[in-house]
Amino acid sequence: MGSLVLVHKIMLYLWFVAWICLGLCSAYNENNCTSNEIGLGTRYSCKSTQDSCETFVVYRANKNFNTISSVSKLFNKSSDEVLLKNNLVSSSLSLVLRQGKEVLIPVNCTCSGTYYQTSLSYRVLDNTTFSEVACGVFEGLLSRLTLAEENLSQGNEPEAGSELHVPLMCVCPDSENSTWSKKVKYLVTYPLIAEDDPDKVSQKFQISPGEFCAVNNLNSKSTVYPNTVVLVPLEDGPIRILDLPDSPSPPPGFLPTNPVNKSQQYIKPSHLYIAGCVIGFLLLITLLASGFYIKRLRKIEVVHSFSPTNSLTLWSPTRSSQISTQTGKSNTTWCLSPDLLVGIKYYLLNYTIEELQKGTKNFSQENNISxxxxxxxxxxxxxxxxxxxRMRLEDTRKVIDLHSKINHIxxxxxLGVCYGESNDSWSYLVFELPKNGCLRDCLSDRCNPLNWYKRTQIAFDIATCLYYLHCCSFPSYAHMNVSSRNIFITADCRGKLADVGRALAASATLSKSNNGVEIPKGLVAPEFLSHGSVSEKVDIFAFGVVLLELISGRENFDGKAMKDSLGFLLGEASEGGCFEGLWSFMDPNLKDYSLPEALCLSFLAKDCVADDPLHRPSMDDIMKVLAKMV
Structure with a gap:
């Protein structure tokens, strides 16, 4: 009897931890189109293969599909049928639609296997990604994960000429479900964009917010997110999407713009006065900013105590020529960009080789930290x-170019650069050195070990940095060398990622081969070793290894050792069960830690180091988990 009670408690505990890690999910799935996390709203379940219905999905005109004819062809529909459902006449067939114009697409929704879907085929014209097809071409009407799972034969990404099976999300009303109105005939699949909310969607389709929330299992305080999908319940009769006057639908992937009143024929004189005041104010702000900018440059001279050979270089990838100016105190070389904002954003100190030799004891071996x-x-x-x-001149230029485009805490x-005398000689890049050194050394310090809170904070810091590189930079970048030796710890125990110069654009052209990229040291994602794939998934695998080091304090994991260490998460532990395995895996230097958080972090690490990159979470998913711990 006692053992049954213990098992029951363990099951409740595991359920609680899973709830912490993944969050409870309703019919509305908060994960965006590119997410790898499966929720109840990722696809809609059905009961019987006999279930089918006629319904609609909403598609927005964009630069590639901007006529009724092209949109109809994409969804394999008759143009006349689409015109009819959108109350348009035949003369509108070739009319160019404004970007963001919402078009109703009639579809046949059927129960296929265990999910409702409307099946299409799509021929890939150029090398692309599952994300681009699912979230770009079809605007999030299915998730990238669903598209990849339905086309496993395509490998990691589809190639030009391949034909994809595209199961769009849809659902048929269930008359037995008390949460849905008995009068509902259609459940329209509607992809959300920026600034959409339940009230705005309800206004567009002339339904009550209560009906909208009931169908999507939301409440009045729930938040909905761009690049996700909701259902809109509609009764029988003609369907019309209202264009709201104050919030025109922006084209997918772009920021909303302000509407222009084309009927306005003139500008009142009072408006000219206001515009003049605003312009004058902006000019004043510009002059003040320029004054602070010059003051800042002078301050930098004082702080760094420039010698006559020192110089301050403002660097811009758009211009390489230098403009020299003399001051009364020191000889300072300036390299001003024609774009003042670029100059303000980024500057580099120009060091001499003598300064670097003196500072590093002539590059002595005792000062080598690699x-x-x-x-x-x-x-x-x-x-x-x-x-x-130290690196070659060409590599130096690439690193500077990259750092000029990114900016993250x-x-x-x-900090600066020391150029060689010729293109064939060595150049040197100078970086800040955070006070506490690299993470690996901190984890190996038994006298002053990092506590649990600091470790979770460092994990969150690095996840935030990788999210910035993967999702917030343009183009996106993959670091390709994430490790505990490339993570440095500041005086207040915050994490900073180094060696970002190795980062490469994570584009479709790079995802097929390594293009001469140096193989990262240590445990590497299997797809990089076998195919040379360069993608954010390689970073996520490496981040999982860092998580394992943060939890266990161990170093030099190999594939077998890592899988053996995670056996307790797969039910392969000995008599003590899952918790006994976790306790033996934890860093013995950790004296106080949260057991639920440790188990959650272990599950997260296990998912990150999955052999199949499609089964690894995205950085967005990882941040959702870590944000609950810091």
Whole structure:
């Protein structure tokens, strides 16, 4: 009897941990189109293969599909049928629709296997990604994960000429479900965009917010997110989508714009006065900003105590020529961009080789801080602790170009550069050196171990940084060398990612081969070793290894050792069960930690290091888990 009670408690505990990790999910799925996380709203379940109905999906005109004819062809529908359902005449067939114009597409929704879907085929013209097809071409009417699972024969990504099976999301009303009105005939699949909310969607379709929330299992305080899908319940009769006057639908992937009143024939004189005041105010702000900018540059000279050979270089990838100016105190070289904002955003110190040799004790071996054979040295230059990395001139230019495009608090700052005398000689990049050194050294310090809170904070810091590279940069970047030795810890125990110069654009052209990319050290994602694939999924695998190191304190995982270590999560532990396995896996230097969070982080790490990249979470998914711990 006692053992049954224990098993029952363990099951309740595991359920609680799973709830923490994944969050409870209703019919509305909060995960965006590119997410790898499966929720109850990712696809809609059905009861019988006999279930089918006529319904609608909403599609927005865009630059590639901007006529009724092209949209109809995409969905394999008759143009006349689409015109009829949208109350348009035949003369509108070739009319170019405004971007973002919402079009009703009639579809036949059937129960296929266990899910409702409307099946289409789509021929890929150029090399692309599942995300681009699902979230771009079909605007989120199915998830990237669903499209990938339905086309496993295509490999990691579809190639030009391949034909994809596209199961769009749809659902048929269930008259036995008390939460839906008995009068509902259609459940329209509606992809949300920026600034959509339950009230606006309800106004567009002239239904009550209560009906909308009931169908999607939401309440009046629920939040809905762009790039997700909702259902709109409609009764029998003609369907019309109202264009709301104050919030025109923006084209997918772009910020909303302000509407222009074309009927306005003139501008009142009072408007001219207001415009003049605004312009004058902006000019005043510009002059003040320029004054602060010049003051800031002078302050930098004082802080760094420039010698006559020192210089301050403002760098821009759009211009390489230098404009030299003299001051009364020191000889300072300026490289101003024609774009003042770029100049303000990014500047580099220009070091001399003598300064770097003196600061690193002539690049002595005792100052070499790389365990991977790279030429990376610590030193003190102008009273600032720095890392100096030696590389070829061409590589130096690439790193500077990349750092000029990214700016994040959790990325190690590039401070300056020392160019070689010729294109064939070595150049040196100078980075900040956070006070506490690399994460690997901190985890190995038994005298002053990182506590649990600091470890979860560091994990969140690095996840935030990778999310920035993967999702907020344009183009997106994959770091390709995430490890505990490339993560540095500041004085207040915050994480910063180094070696970002290795980052590569995670585009379709790069995802097919490594294009000469150096293989990262340590445990590497299987697809990179076998196919040379360069993608954000390689970073997520490496991040999972870092999580395992944060939990266990161990180093030098290999594939077998890692899987053996995670056996307790798969029910392969010994008599003590899951918790006994977790306790033996935890870093013995950790004296106080949250058992639910440790188990949750272990499950997250296990998913990150999955052999199949499609089964790994995205950085968005990872941040949702870690945000609950910090």
């Amino acid at each position: 365990s991977e054979g790279d030429f990376v040295y610590k030193g003190r230059v102008n009273d600032v602790e720095v890392m100096v990395k 959790n990325i190690v700052n590039l």
